[in-house]
Amino acid sequence: MELFRVKNDIPFMKYRKISAIVSILTFLLAVFFLLNKGLNYGIDFTGGTIIEVTYEDKADLDLIRSELNSINLNEIQVQNFGNEKDVLIRLPLDKNNTIAEISEKVSTQLSLSGERFEIKRVESVGGQVGEELFENGALAILFVCIGIILYLSLRFEWRFALAAVIANMHDVIIILGFFAFFQWEFNLTVLAAVLAVLGYSVNESVVVFDRVRENFRKMRRSSVAEVMNNAITRTMSRTIMTHLSTQTVVISMLIFGGEILHNFSLALTIGILFGIYSSIMVGCPMALWLGTNHSNLAGPQEIKKNTNEI
Amino acid sequence: MNHYSRWKNSVILIIILLGFFFALPNIFGESPALQVMPIKSGDKIDPIIMSQAESILKENNIATTGLVAEDTYIKFKLSNNEDQLLGKTLLEEKLGPNFIVALNLLPNSPKWLESIGAQPMYLGLDLRGGVHFLMQVDLTKVESKESSSRLSEIRTNLRENNIRYSNIEIQEDGIIINFPNEKDLKIAKNLITQKNTDFEFSRKLNLSSQLDDLKTKEVIDDSSFILKVSLSEKNKEDTVSFAVKQNLETLNNRINELGVAEPIIQQQGENRIVVQLPGVQDTAKAKDIIGRTALLEMRLVDEDAPQSQIDEAINGKVPVNRDLFYDRNENPLLLKKDIILTGENINNAGPGVDNQTGQSIVSLTLDSKGANIFKKVTRDNIGKRIAILLIEKNSTEIITAPVIKSEIGGGRVQITGMKNAQEATDVSLLLRAGSLAAPMEIIEERTVGPSMGKENIERGVQSTLWGFVAVIILISVYYMLFGIFSSIALSINLVLLIALLSTLQATLTLPGIAAMALTVGMAIDSNVLINERIRDEIRNGNTPQASIHIGYEKAWGTILDSNITTLIAGLALFMFGTGPIKGFAVVHVLGILTSMFSAIIVSRALVNIYYGSKRKIEKLNIGEIYKVNN
Numbered sequence: 001m002e003l004f005r006v007k008n009d010i011p012f013m014k015y016r017k018i019s020a021i022v023s024i025l026t027f028l029l030a031v032f033f034l035l036n037k038g039l040n041y042g043i044d045f046t047g048g049t050i051i052e053v054t055y056e057d058k059a060d061l062d063l064i065r066s067e068l069n070s071i072n073l074n075e076i077q078v079q080n081f082g083n084e085k086d087v088l089i090r091l092p093l094d095k096n097n098t099i100a101e102i103s104e105k106v107s108t109q110l111s112l113s114g115e116r117f118e119i120k121r122v123e124s125v126g127g128q129v130g131e132e133l134f135e136n137g138a139l140a141i142l143f144v145c146i147g148i149i150l151y152l153s154l155r156f157e158w159r160f161a162l163a164a165v166i167a168n169m170h171d172v173i174i175i176l177g178f179f180a181f182f183q184w185e186f187n188l189t190v191l192a193a194v195l196a197v198l199g200y201s202v203n204e205s206v207v208v209f210d211r212v213r214e215n216f217r218k219m220r221r222s223s224v225a226e227v228m229n230n231a232i233t234r235t236m237s238r239t240i241m242t243h244l245s246t247q248t249v250v251i252s253m254l255i256f257g258g259e260i261l262h263n264f265s266l267a268l269t270i271g272i273l274f275g276i277y278s279s280i281m282v283g284c285p286m287a288l289w290l291g292t293n294h295s296n297l298a299g300p301q302e303i304k305k306n307t308n309e310i
Numbered sequence: 311m312n313h314y315s316r317w318k319n320s321v322i323l324i325i326i327l328l329g330f331f332f333a334l335p336n337i338f339g340e341s342p343a344l345q346v347m348p349i350k351s352g353d354k355i356d357p358i359i360m361s362q363a364e365s366i367l368k369e370n371n372i373a374t375t376g377l378v379a380e381d382t383y384i385k386f387k388l389s390n391n392e393d394q395l396l397g398k399t400l401l402e403e404k405l406g407p408n409f410i411v412a413l414n415l416l417p418n419s420p421k422w423l424e425s426i427g428a429q430p431m432y433l434g435l436d437l438r439g440g441v442h443f444l445m446q447v448d449l450t451k452v453e454s455k456e457s458s459s460r461l462s463e464i465r466t467n468l469r470e471n472n473i474r475y476s477n478i479e480i481q482e483d484g485i486i487i488n489f490p491n492e493k494d495l496k497i498a499k500n501l502i503t504q505k506n507t508d509f510e511f512s513r514k515l516n517l518s519s520q521l522d523d524l525k526t527k528e529v530i531d532d533s534s535f536i537l538k539v540s541l542s543e544k545n546k547e548d549t550v551s552f553a554v555k556q557n558l559e560t561l562n563n564r565i566n567e568l569g570v571a572e573p574i575i576q577q578q579g580e581n582r583i584v585v586q587l588p589g590v591q592d593t594a595k596a597k598d599i600i601g602r603t604a605l606l607e608m609r610l611v612d613e614d615a616p617q618s619q620i621d622e623a624i625n626g627k628v629p630v631n632r633d634l635f636y637d638r639n640e641n642p643l644l645l646k647k648d649i650i651l652t653g654e655n656i657n658n659a660g661p662g663v664d665n666q667t668g669q670s671i672v673s674l675t676l677d678s679k680g681a682n683i684f685k686k687v688t689r690d691n692i693g694k695r696i697a698i699l700l701i702e703k704n705s706t707e708i709i710t711a712p713v714i715k716s717e718i719g720g721g722r723v724q725i726t727g728m729k730n731a732q733e734a735t736d737v738s739l740l741l742r743a744g745s746l747a748a749p750m751e752i753i754e755e756r757t758v759g760p761s762m763g764k765e766n767i768e769r770g771v772q773s774t775l776w777g778f779v780a781v782i783i784l785i786s787v788y789y790m791l792f793g794i795f796s797s798i799a800l801s802i803n804l805v806l807l808i809a810l811l812s813t814l815q816a817t818l819t820l821p822g823i824a825a826m827a828l829t830v831g832m833a834i835d836s837n838v839l840i841n842e843r844i845r846d847e848i849r850n851g852n853t854p855q856a857s858i859h860i861g862y863e864k865a866w867g868t869i870l871d872s873n874i875t876t877l878i879a880g881l882a883l884f885m886f887g888t889g890p891i892k893g894f895a896v897v898h899v900l901g902i903l904t905s906m907f908s909a910i911i912v913s914r915a916l917v918n919i920y921y922g923s924k925r926k927i928e929k930l931n932i933g934e935i936y937k938v939n940n
Contacts, residue, residue: 007678052762054761098751098752099752099753099755100597100751100752100755103593103757104593104594104597104753107594108594118761119757120757120758120759120762120765121756121757121758121759121760121762122593122755122756122757123755123756123757124752124754124755124756125753125754126446126751126753126754128446128751128753129444129753129754133932136886136887136888137886137891138884139886140882140886140891143882143885143886144878146884147878147879147881147882148875148878148879149810151874151875151878152875157870176446186890188889188890188891189821189890189891189894191433191891192883192887192890192891192894192895193885195879195882195887195891196825196828196878196879196883196894196898199875199876199877199878199879199880200832200876200879201765202831202872202875202876202877202879203872203873203876204837206868206871206872206875207839207868207872209869210558210840210867210871210872211868214864234846235842237841237842237845238835238838238842240436241784241785241788241842242832242834242835242838242839244784245781245784245785245831245834245835245838246828246831246832246833246834246835247772247782248777248781248784249774249777249778249780249781249827249828249830249831250777250828250831251777252772252773252774252776252777252780252827253773253777253824255773255776256769256772256773256776257769257770257773257824258765258766258769260436260766260769260820261769261773261820261821264821264824268409269826274328
C-alpha cells in the first residue's frame with residue numbers, strides 16, 4: 001500500500017502567501033480568544049478544591065447543593081460527569097478556611113445525609129502553589145524554546161532554528177486558543193501535553209529541514225522554493241504515517257483514558273493536526289522568508305557522501 | 311553489508327533478555343501483606359517477635375505465602391484482603407503497643423526473579439490510592455518564636471546580673487530594651503554580646519553560637535538609653551532550617567505511629583515538606599495528626615493580679631510581660647510570659663486514668679533538665695497555680711492550671727483536665743512524637759481513593775494497549791514485512807521501557823502511562839523514517855541490499871536530530887515540572903532513549919538476519935512502491 005503517489009513535487013511554496021495569511025489569521029484569532037475569553041484555568045493554577053464523589057445510587061444534585069450551602073463556603077459548583085452517580089464538586093479558595101478544612105468540611109457534611117457514597121478523589125491547591133506552578137510552566141516553555149534554538153542553530157543554522165520555533169509557538173498558541181474558545185479546563189496535565197507538543201512539533205520541522213539540507217547539496221541548480229517543495233513532497237508519506245500512528249494512540253487515550261486524560265488528549269490532537277500544517281506551511285516558508293539558501297548550509301555540516309560506496 | 315557481527319547480535323540479544331526479565335515482575339502483580347515494625351522508627355526488631363507473629367497468624371488459620379525479614383521490619387505475604395485485615399487486628403492486639411502493624415503489598419514474582427533484583431514498577435499515589443500533602447512551615451512564626459525565646463533569655467540574664475532596665479519588648483526590628491542610664495546599657499550590651507555563647511537558647515537550638523549571632527545597636531539621646539537587639543541573617547537561616555528539620559523528624563515519628571507502610575516524608579525547597587501516605591484512606595485522621603502543632607507549655611499564673619487588671623486585659627489592655635488565656639471553662643487567667651517548660655523537655659508521654667477521680671490524664675516523664683527546672687519552680691512557688699497550655703495552630707488553651715501543693719521532683723508529672731480518653735491518647739501521641747518546631751499549613755492536598763487508583767491503572771493500560779495494537783496493525787499493513795519488523799521493535803521498546811522504569815523504581819503515574827502510550831505513537835516515527843528512506847532508495851534505482859543500507863544510514867541523522875529536540879523538551883518538563891508533569895516527563899525521556907535503541911538497532915538486526923544472509927533479493931517486502939518520473 002502506498003498513500004502518496006505523487007508524480008511531481010507539489011508546489012507548496014507557491015501557496016506560501018495564502019498560507020501565511022491563513023496562519024496569521026488563525027494565530028490572531030487564537031490570541032484574540034486568549035485575550036478576550038482567557039483560559040479556563042483549573043485549580044492547579046488558580047487554587048481551590050475539587051472533590052470527586054461516586055454515589056451508590058443516582059446522586060441528587062439539588063440535595064447535595066443545599067446540604068453544602070449550609071456550611072457557608074463560597075460558590076460551590078456541583079455537577080454530574082460521566083454518569084448520574086458520579087458527582088464533581090468544585091470550590092474556590094476561601095479566606096476563612098484553609099484548603100485542608102474545606103475538604104474536611106465537605107466530606108463531613110456529605111456523610112450526614114446518610115446516602116452511601118465513596119470519595120474517589122480530592123485535589124486541593126493553595127493559591128501560592130498555583131502561582132508557582134504557573135511560573136514553572138512558563139519557565140519550561142522558555143527553556144524548551146531556547147534549548148531548541150541552540151541545538152538547531154548548531155546542527156543546522158539559525159534561520160532554521162528560528163523558523164522551527166516560530167512554527168512551534170504557532171501550534172502552542174493555537175492549542176491555547178482552542179482551550180480559550182471552548183473554555184476547556186486548562187490544568188497541569190494539559191500543560192504537560194502542550195509541552196510535549198512543543199517537542200513533537202519541532203520534530204516535524206526537523207525532519208523536513210533535514211531533507212531541505214540534503215536537497216541543497218543534491219539539487220544545486222534548483223531554486224530554494226523548488227528544493228523545499230521537493231523536501232516536503234518526499235517526506236509527505238512519512239509525515240502522514242507518523243501523525244496517523246500518534247493520533248491513533250491519542251484517540252485510544254481519548255476513548256479509554258477517562259476524565260483525567262481527556263483534555264490532555266484533546267490538546268495533543270490539536271497539536272498533532274496543526275503540527276502537520278505548521279511544519280509544512282509555517283516552518284518552510286518562514287525559513288525561506290528569513291533568507292535560507294544553498295550557501296547557508298554548505299560546509300561543516302556536510303554528511304560524508306555514501307550514496308555510491310556500495 | 312547488511313550483517314551484524316556475532317558479538318553485536320549477542321549484545322542486542324542479551325539486552326533484550328535482560329529487559330524481558332526485569333519487566334517480568336510487573337506481570338505477576340502484588341499480594342496483600344502485613345508489615346510489623348517497632349514503634350520507634352529505625353529500631354531493630356527482635357527475631358523472637360518474628361516467630362511470635364508467625365505463630366499468632368498460624369493459630370488463627372491465616373496462611374502466609376511469603377516472608378521478608380529485615381533489621382527494622384518484617385513483612386508477611388498473605389493470600390487475600392480479609393486475612394490481611396484480620397491479621398492486622400490480631401497482631402496489633404497480641405504484640406502490644408510497642409509495635410506498629412501496617413498494611414502493605416508484596417510482589418508476587420517468583421524467588422529467582424527477586425534474587426536478580428527485579429521488582430515491579432513503583433506506582434504513584436494516583437495509581438495505588440493514598441494521600442499527598444504539601445506543607446509549608448510558617449516562617450514568621452519561626453522567627454517570632456525565636457525572638458521571644460531570646461527575649462526571655464536576655465531578661466533572665468539581666469536580672470541575674472542585677473542590671474536595671476525599665477522596659478523590654480519585641481518590636482518589628484528586634485528586641486528593644488530601655489535602660490535608665492548609659493552605664494547599665496553598656497554593661498548589658500557587653501553581657502549580651504559576650505555571654506551569648508552561654509545562653510540557653512544557643513544550646514537548645516544546637517547552633518554554633520558566634521558573636522555575630524545577635525546584632526546590637528545603641529540609640530542614646532538626652533533622656534533615653536535604648537538597646538536594640540536583633541537576630542543576624544545567619545541566625546535566621548539557621549533557625550528556619552532547624553525548624554524544618556525538627557518538623558521532618560516529628561512528622562516521621564507521628565506518621566510511624568499512624569502505621570503507614572512506606573510513607574514518603576521529604577523536604578522540598580527551603581520551607582516545605584512533602585508527605586505521601588500510600589494506602590491511607592482516613593484523611594481526616596492523617597491530617598489531624600500531621601497538621602497538629604500541639605506545643606505544650608507550662609507557665610506560672612500571675613496570682614498577684616487584681617480582678618481589675620484581668621478585666622482590663624479582657625478589654626484588650628494586657629499588662630506588659632503577661633498573656634491572657636482562657637481555660638476550658640472559659641475562665642480568663644493572666645499568665646507570666648516566662649515559659650518554664652516546653653514539650654522539648656518531655657521524654658515520654660502516655661494516656662492514663664486518675665485513680666481517684668477516674669478522669670483521663672496524660673502522664674509525662676521529663677528529661678533531667680526538665681525535671682530539675684520543674685523541681686525548682688514547684689519548690690519556689692508552692693501555693694501558686696501552674697498553667698499547662700496546649701497551643702494549636704490558631705488557638706491556645708489552658709488545659710489545666712492546678713495549684714502547686716508541694717515540691718515535685720523526679721520528673722514525673724500528670725496532666726489532668728483531658729476531655730476524654732481519646733484526647734488523652736492523641737495528646738500523648740503528639741507529645742511523644744515530639745512537637746513541631748513551627749506550625750505548618752497544608753498548601754496542597756491530593757487524595758485518591760483505592761477504587762480510583764485501580765480505575766486509573768485500568769484506563770492507562772487500556773489506552774496503551776489499544777493504541778499499541780492499532781499502531782501495529784497500521785504499520786504492518788502499510789509496510790508489510792518491514793512493518794512487522796518495526797512492530798517487533800516497538801514491542802521490545804515497550805518491554806525495555808517497562809524494565810527501565812522497574813529497575814530505576816521511578817514513580818509511575820497516570821500521566822506517566824499516558825507518556826508510555828505516546829511513546830508508542832512517537833517511537834514508530836523512527837521506523838517510518840527508515841522504511842520511507844528504503845522505499846526512496848529503491849525508487850532511485852538502488853538494489854534492495856543497498857537500499858536497506860543507505861536507508862538506515864540516511865535516516866539515522868534525521869532520527870538523532872528529531873529525538874534530541876524531543877529530548878530537550880522532555881528534560882525541560884522534568885526540570886520545571888511538578889506532580890503530573892514530572893511523572894509524564896520521566897517516562898517520556900526514558901521512552902525516547904529506549905526507542906532509539908529498539909527502532910534503529912533492534913529493527914536493523916531483524917532486517918539483517920532476514921535479508922542480510924541472502925545473496926540475491928528480487929524485491930523487498932516493504933509494501934508497494936510507486937515509481938516517480940523525474
